[in-house]
Amino acid sequence: MSIDESAESVAATASATRYPVAPGYRVNVRSGPGTKYRIVRTLPLGASVPIYCQTPGEWISGPYGTTNIWDNIADGEFVSDAYVKTGSDGYVAPRCS
Numbered sequence: 001m002s003i004d005e006s007a008e009s010v011a012a013t014a015s016a017t018r019y020p021v022a023p024g025y026r027v028n029v030r031s032g033p034g035t036k037y038r039i040v041r042t043l044p045l046g047a048s049v050p051i052y053c054q055t056p057g058e059w060i061s062g063p064y065g066t067t068n069i070w071d072n073i074a075d076g077e078f079v080s081d082a083y084v085k086t087g088s089d090g091y092v093a094p095r096c097s
Helices: 003-015
Strands: 018-020 028-030 039-042 048-050 053-062 065-074 077-080
Touching (some): 053 077
Antiparallel strands (some): 018 048, 028 039, 028 077, 053 065, 065 077
16 A cells, blocks of 8 residues: 555545444444455444445344445445445445445
């Protein structure tokens, strides 16, 4: 990674909006956009997460509807948007590349 790429990464990290996870849920964080991906950690009750980018994946039903949008919350970490209160049924961040 170059110095420019590193600076861009830090800027993106600092500017990501945080969104609350649905109250009463401990959400599994996966290594990719679906339940077939391994669980890398579980979010605690009352967590909020940054969304750096979003990508289509497995369809999931949760407290905020049914969606195939998965939120990238850290490098190699994804949660279903069905459990994150973004205020939108669509994309609220750039698509992951």
